[in-house]
Amino acid sequence: MQQRKLSRLGGWMLAVALAIAAPATRSATDDAAQIRQIMTDQQSAWNRGDIDAFMRPYKDAPDTTFIGSKIRKGYRPILENYRKNYASKEQMGVLSYSDIDVRLLPCADGQAAYAMVTGRFHLDRSAHGSAAKDDGVYSLLWERTPAGWKIVLDHSS
Numbered sequence: 710m711q712q713r714k715l716s717r718l719g720g721w722m723l724a725v726a727l728a729i730a731a732p733a734t735r736s737a738t739d740d741a742a743q744i745r746q747i748m749t750d751q752q753s754a755w756n757r758g759d760i761d762a763f764m765r766p767y768k769d770a771p772d773t774t775f776i777g778s779k780i781r782k783g784y785r786p787i788l789e790n791y792r793k794n795y796a797s798k799e800q801m802g803v804l805s806y807s808d809i810d811v812r813l814l815p816c817a818d819g820q821a822a823y824a825m826v827t828g829r830f831h832l833d834r835s836a837h838g839s840a841a842k843d844d845g846v847y848s849l850l851w852e853r854t855p856a857g858w859k860i861v862l863d864h865s866s
Contacts, residue, residue, distance in 0.1 A: 740821055741811040744851055744858050748826070752806055758798040760791050768852060768859035776864040787863075794840035802834020802843075824851040824858065830865070 747766050754762035767773055769784040781787050795801045809828040813821035826849040834843065850862035 740813055740824065740853075740858070744811050744824055744826060745809065747858060748806060748809065752804050755801060755804040758801055760788070760795065760801075764788050764791065766858070766860050767863070768854065768861050770861070773860070774862045776862070777866065794838050796838055797836065799834060799836035800838040800840075802832045802836075805831045805833070807831070822853050824853075825849070826851060 751763050751766050754760075754765075764784070764787070767784055767787065771783045773782070773784050773787065775781045775787045775790070781790055807829045809826065812825045812827075814823040814825060816822050827847065829846050830844070832843045845866050847863065847865040849860050849864075851858045852861045
């Protein structure tokens with residue numbers, strides 16, 4: 710009888726644990742899917758030649774950082790650098806991302822406030838401006854904000 714009660718109690722505890730863990734798992738999957746979709750939309754914007762739409766996933770803040778050949782801080786300086794280095798559709802070419810890995814970084818409450826995304830990029834283009842690199846790797850730090858997931862740090866090389 711005692712063993713039966715313990716068995717039922719263990720079953721209830723397992724059910725409660727699964728009920729608690731399931732929403733967190735679903736949330737992590739949803740968060741990763743949201744970030745992947747934002748990147749797909751960003752890639753489409755680039756391929757249309759729309760730098761402003763490409764930049765929408767970046768947090769519009771003075772501490773947003775881009776690390777490439779130089780370190781740039783601030784949404785506006787990053788945007789202006791893109792406009793300068795990719796002044797035409799031919800210089801922008803066609804962007805593709807590959808090997809995308811989204812890793813959510815949970816806080817103490819188990820919810821992800823940040824995500825690290827790594828991968829590769831490739832530009833297929835017929836002209837080069839001052840940005841001559843067509844292939845490389847990137848790491849992006851994303852922050853969950855009231856406006857959704859936003860890039861706060863981009864290291865592309």
